[in-house]
Amino acid sequence: GNSVTQMEGPVTLSEEAFLTINCTYTATGYPSLFWYVQYPGEGLQLLLKATKADDKGSNKGFEATYRKETTSFHLEKGSVQVSDSAVYFCALWNQAGTALIFGKGTTLSVSS
């Protein structure tokens, strides 16, 4: 069935550093791919999504490109801020559309 694997953290960066969080997927067909973010003490919220191959999702300076050839959806940001400190989840729906499947999450900590 569909699944997603993402690098586990924690990832610790200084402000203005470049961020990459790796995510690879296994899927039947080409489902939409998502990145969700969980700030401390809050629920998850959608950060960005891409609906088909070669699509680039972007939001708040974060970007991710749906790569069919490498089955990847890596999250990147050119210059992180302290306020980006959070847990990031890569996700896709299962084939039946009944459950959103998440990676285990990557904790990002940014210091000033």
Add this chain to the structure above:
Amino acid sequence: EAQVTQNPRYLITVTGKKLTVTCSQNMNHEYMSWYRQDPGLGLRQIYYSMNVEVTDKGDVPEGYKVSRKEKRNFPLILESPSPNQTSLYFCASSLNRGVNEKLFFGSGTQLSVL
């Protein structure tokens, strides 16, 4: 404001004492779901509902019950809680079932079972 509301935010209880975590959405969403989040295990689906009176098991349904009598509400019931149900719980909803839908999450309920 469009939102998913869960209550309570924090709950401490003892083994065997029945409890209910409420979940309500104001977006007229068809699909609702419960997840639990545990360190090292990520988020796992407990139950989901496609519409009123239509519910089904997720990956970890043991020890939980749900009901969907109204479209907006999807309570999670623990009839006899045990310590292994200590976890962070999230309710979520979307307009329809996947594969392209955005899920909206509640703020979470931190449950401790002593």
